[in-house]
Amino acid sequence: MSEHIRLKKGLDIPLAGKAPAKIAETVAPDLVAIKPADFKALVPKLAVKEGDSVQAGDVLFVDKMRQEVRFCSPCSGVVDQVVRGDKRKLLAVIVKAGKEQQSVRFDAVDCSRLDRQATCSALLERGLWPMIKQRPYGIIANPEDTPKSIFISAMNTAPLAPDPDFIMEGQMENLQAGIDALGRLTKGGVHFSMAAAKEAGSAMHNLKGVIFHTFDGPHPAGNVGVQINHISPVNKGETVWTVDLVSLAAIGRCLRTGVYDMTRLVAITGPAAKEPCYVKGVQGMSLKSVAKYTAEGNVRYVSGDALTGESVGADGFLGFFDSQVTILEEGDYYEMLGWIKPFRLKKFSYSHLYWSWLNKKKTYNQDTNTNGGTRAFVVSDVYGKVLPMDIYPVYLLKACLAKDIEKMENLGIYEVIEEDLALCEFVCPSKIEIQKILSDGIDLMLKEMA
């Protein structure tokens, strides 16, 4: 069963600095970190202290509310630092990697033979559970829920995103093992969405036990939320789960081999990157270890893509789910009469108020300048043009601002998370922080619905 869905709305941002499909080197990072803030609404409970030695797969902290949900160290070494912020909030657990990498040995399991309960336990025990997210809200899935179905997007349309086929080369067995495990957790099937253009040639098309869908269109067509909306939208009271491709391979690998191996290909991208490339690294690795490919000076180090990533700084760490680094120039400069200059050919805009719409092939060195001051919602029709979902984004956001739970529910809060509205934020001429508004709205829902 395969279904083709063509989406028209959206925008592929022509950001410069795409990584060419070759691996520059294998990086053995000095430091890695796991950050609780990568998970929405997580309250962590620390399980180690500074100086403890850990192996890859040893627990660093657990979910305080559901202590069986474990977060594990991606490498072996010594706990270097437990970083705390205001009110002693746990920000990161940093592990200093040892010379020899050792991993906790789990049993190799074949999930296609297990039942649901045993599969859950296997995932929880190995610290793989946090990789399963739930919609609504984008939080870690609850092991006690049975989701309507599970969705995987093998399509990444975010700016300069790593090519799924390239980073999954040679991972087919792992992906299949991951899919087999997920298939145990739901009765609704595992939906697997691919880009239409890649469909025929992709090795992933040979995966079994999934329901294939193909999508065609600009960003955010690759966002799993958008795909869910078109395949089987989330209604009130329903839950679906999502797993990203890199995590799926990691889940499969750990179940199949018994080794907690969080290595992954990481794309170093962005207009300010010295040398865009792929490196073989590990989850949560320090950006210092790839410093020679990134940049120096007045730049921003983003773990993730330019729309949804997090600014982590030159000494920062890759996020839990991220396999991309985007380096952007900081835009903290004045530009005289910039808003009225007729040409400004180096500027990109979705609107037709600059000339970029005439040259679709050009890429742009966009920086972090906001390009204008913050205003109220004025141009109200631009947001819908980049959101290929049956949702009125401005009305949903206003409901979030008004903290009107019933309206938020009615207008589709269960179907979107921040990344789905990131493009709305990008094109917003009023420079409104849309992801923040939505995030606050989701937090409110979590609080009220708990």
Place this chain on the structure above:
Amino acid sequence: MSALRNTLDKMKPAFSKGGKLSALGSFFDAMETFFFVPKTVTRRGTHIRDSVDLKRTMITVIIALIPVFLFSIYNIGYQMNLAYGYGWGFWMIVWKGFLKILPLYLVSYIVGLFFECMFAQIKGEEVNEGYFVTGFLIPLIMPVNIPLWMLAIAVAFAVIIGKEVFGGTGMNIWNPALLARAFLFFSYPKMMSGDAVWVAHKCGVDAVSCATPLSEVASGNLHYSALDMFVGLIPGSIGETSTLCILIGALVLICTGVGSWKIMLSCVAGALLMGLLGDVPAYYQLIMGGFAFGCVFMATDPVTSAQTETGKWIYGFLVGAFAVLLRLFNPGYPEGMMLSILLMNTFAPLIDHLVVGANIRRRLRRAKTV
């Protein structure tokens, strides 16, 4: 460039919070962001942002208005020349027209920006660029001979009651420029109603040639040709007469995507359909009076029009239909565009409510059928 930047940097502390001139802070900020795109960077959310901002959007509307503006200057001089038979040459006509229009613009911008800055200061926000456009539009929909004090009051009313009490640009219910016009219409009916309002220059020479096409249709003897009304060298409010120039503006707005073509198209459709009921050919409704100007520059205001795509079709159609309905069946007032747009501004949220309601029902039905 750097000299100006340095001057601004030197002045900045005095205008900042706690500085000597902090009461003028928002004015300084408006000036600074006028000359320089600020150096603010994204903090959270998307790290890159589209290059477009509201200043760019608003200035595009003004660019679209420039043909109308230039034509208006000429037409004012032309009508004066015609009325008094001065025999002026081209440049004299332009000069006299310019002298007429200049004070209107000075009053509109000085009064308007004064209140904008004042409210921005009180609210501790940046001055919104919405008044760029409003201030440019207001003189264009006024009769030429409007007393300046009257214009000043109208502008103050539009900015304060029309916009700021609702929270500023983006929150207002009615188009502020039209509200200025409506304020004068209801407050000073003697000055503003009947024929006088539509006459470019109070003339004592030839009363008939000074009446506008609309008032002539109302009295049953139209003597302007369709071409006259299309080109626009006829009496009328300052900016409304030339459908040709307005069409150029419409083209700019549609190509840049700043004005909604859906609203314009459905507005024309509504007017044509309703126009079938009239004595004059239906397309006359499009080139007479303020219809074209209102349709292109007023009805398409993104804040006060319907905001959903389906809603725009309905909203535009009703604006056009009601405007012509008022023209045809209200003997007391030959022009209906202003009131029609204000009426539909009032109902735009209701239209959107129904469209969004349909979305909500779709979602609920989906939940039930699964």
